[in-house]
Amino acid sequence: MTADVALQSISQSFGTFQALDNIDLSFGAGEFVVLLGPSGCGKSTLLFILGGFLSPTSGTVKIGGRDMDGVAPKNRPTTTMFQDYALFPHMSLRDNVGFGLRMKGMGRAARNAKAEDMLDLVGLRDKAGRKPHELSGGQRQRVALARALAVDPDVLLLDEPLGALDLKLRRQMQDELKAIQRKVGTTFVHVTHDQEEAMAIADRIVVMNQGRVEDFGAPEEIYLRPKTLFTANFMGDINLLPGDLHPAKPGIAHGVRPENVGLKGDVALGPATLDSTAFFGTYHRCHFRSTDAAATPYVAHLPLGDLPAPGATVPLFASHVVALQAAP
Amino acid sequence: MRALSYAYLVAIFAFIFLPVVVLVLFSFQAGRLPVPPFDGPSLKWYAEVLADRGLMEALRNSLFVALISSTIALTLGFLAAQGLARVHLPGSVIMRGLLIAPMTVSYLIIALGLLSMFNVIGVRPSLWATGVGHVVINLPLCFAILFAAMGDHQKNAERAARDLGASELQVVALVTAPMLKPALLAAFFLSVTFSWDEFIIAFLLTRFDVTLPVEIWSMLRSGLSPATNAIGSLVFLVSIAILIILELTVFRKPKS
Numbered sequence: 053m054t055a056d057v058a059l060q061s062i063s064q065s066f067g068t069f070q071a072l073d074n075i076d077l078s079f080g081a082g083e084f085v086v087l088l089g090p091s092g093c094g095k096s097t098l099l100f101i102l103g104g105f106l107s108p109t110s111g112t113v114k115i116g117g118r119d120m121d122g123v124a125p126k127n128r129p130t131t132t133m134f135q136d137y138a139l140f141p142h143m144s145l146r147d148n149v150g151f152g153l154r155m156k157g158m159g160r161a162a163r164n165a166k167a168e169d170m171l172d173l174v175g176l177r178d179k180a181g182r183k184p185h186e187l188s189g190g191q192r193q194r195v196a197l198a199r200a201l202a203v204d205p206d207v208l209l210l211d212e213p214l215g216a217l218d219l220k221l222r223r224q225m226q227d228e229l230k231a232i233q234r235k236v237g238t239t240f241v242h243v244t245h246d247q248e249e250a251m252a253i254a255d256r257i258v259v260m261n262q263g264r265v266e267d268f269g270a271p272e273e274i275y276l277r278p279k280t281l282f283t284a285n286f287m288g289d290i291n292l293l294p295g296d297l298h299p300a301k302p303g304i305a306h307g308v309r310p311e312n313v314g315l316k317g318d319v320a321l322g323p324a325t326l327d328s329t330a331f332f333g334t335y336h337r338c339h340f341r342s343t344d345a346a347a348t349p350y351v352a353h354l355p356l357g358d359l360p361a362p363g364a365t366v367p368l369f370a371s372h373v374v375a376l377q378a379a380p
Numbered sequence: 381m382r383a384l385s386y387a388y389l390v391a392i393f394a395f396i397f398l399p400v401v402v403l404v405l406f407s408f409q410a411g412r413l414p415v416p417p418f419d420g421p422s423l424k425w426y427a428e429v430l431a432d433r434g435l436m437e438a439l440r441n442s443l444f445v446a447l448i449s450s451t452i453a454l455t456l457g458f459l460a461a462q463g464l465a466r467v468h469l470p471g472s473v474i475m476r477g478l479l480i481a482p483m484t485v486s487y488l489i490i491a492l493g494l495l496s497m498f499n500v501i502g503v504r505p506s507l508w509a510t511g512v513g514h515v516v517i518n519l520p521l522c523f524a525i526l527f528a529a530m531g532d533h534q535k536n537a538e539r540a541a542r543d544l545g546a547s548e549l550q551v552v553a554l555v556t557a558p559m560l561k562p563a564l565l566a567a568f569f570l571s572v573t574f575s576w577d578e579f580i581i582a583f584l585l586t587r588f589d590v591t592l593p594v595e596i597w598s599m600l601r602s603g604l605s606p607a608t609n610a611i612g613s614l615v616f617l618v619s620i621a622i623l624i625i626l627e628l629t630v631f632r633k634p635k636s
Contacts, residue, residue: 155545
């Protein structure tokens, strides 16, 4: 099952701290949305509001068009997959996954069958009789996913579920998470502070900062055409151009990604000296400094073979320059 | 050096257990006095003790008080710990302190306090009054053990259960209590042993129906007898049994 989600002017304050400031967002049914931002930006608070663990100071949450005001977590069409998995240590995997069905009053035979199907979905059917402490971190994570999906939620909320896994396992789980989401079609709202993870799994990314939405769009859009200075910086390296170089477009700053700085392009950056380089496998990461009085630093990712000698002065060019706002 | 450490080991265990060994040994005395020389073994004092109605009734009273008061102390302690661990209340640190504070007060003072309070409100000394006293001494213990066992891990599991549709009662019955099972058992059995052994509160707050320690006390006033050794050994046996149950259920390492 699946449903769309609408957040209308959501604000949340804890004492004098404004955790969320007038958030307006809507997600389509079956969409994989990632809430991305540094710690303390309000992304987890927003997730808890969606799940019903927190009622917003003001604003409305609608899931499938239904107002969720005053609806307890257990009565919402949402389930949450928690950061530490929160599995029940005294129950077998089968009973863990079947717990939500048991609460709905489903009989033992039916819920065991359903629980085993869900475990099959995450590749753990053969371990149905085991206890959580017998599993590895990645396996526990899969059980938590199966448990949250077993009750057929319209919206699945994931609170930094991959945070505790090592890098390789995290990349593998991202692919699995995305594949499972495609298969079940449930709306996923996923919180993370890892922008690579966000780009790898999201249909659309919400970039958050200090309780506000900085940017909202497909990964390509967010990365290539960031709206704000914050988004541009958070999504990767960005070179800020001196005021007199950019094409006349409104904005407080103009930026260009390192891969769009090179020896040819639309905008001439002037001569620059190569200070240092580092080899990154598919490209060289080069630190340049302009030869004029400002000595503007530029980072460029040059393709293999294009590398000037260290200390050489070459004319630099940029393409795909974006105009950046101070705030959304 | 090695021999010395073994000698130390033997000495320390002798120090701890010799009195009990002597007690148990002379419970098998054939003669009328539990003093050397040992002239047993004989089971006649056990036969006498087990045939003694007063003693057996005191034993049943003790069990009754221990089980009921421990159940009440455990329930109240659990609810208090669950409340204070889950809900942020103003002054919760003070409440926690006040709940644990009775642990530092001597049983004699608690007994005297209860005695005068019961006098004021007109409650006669009885097994029930003693049970109330035992709840007073065991509640702080149960609370402290359970509060220490409640962590974030459990809080998150409870939240997950609620999210999956469990009512508050189901959360407690299906998640909280099973996750706390070792702490619950430890608190319960410790309460039972403390209540089982407790003398001064029971002495001051009972009159006609008495608990076993009080009955043993009145036996001792009529002089030493191997019968007191026998009943002492039986009490000791019960304590050992509880210890073994604890060892098997609570402190057993989970197989991994």
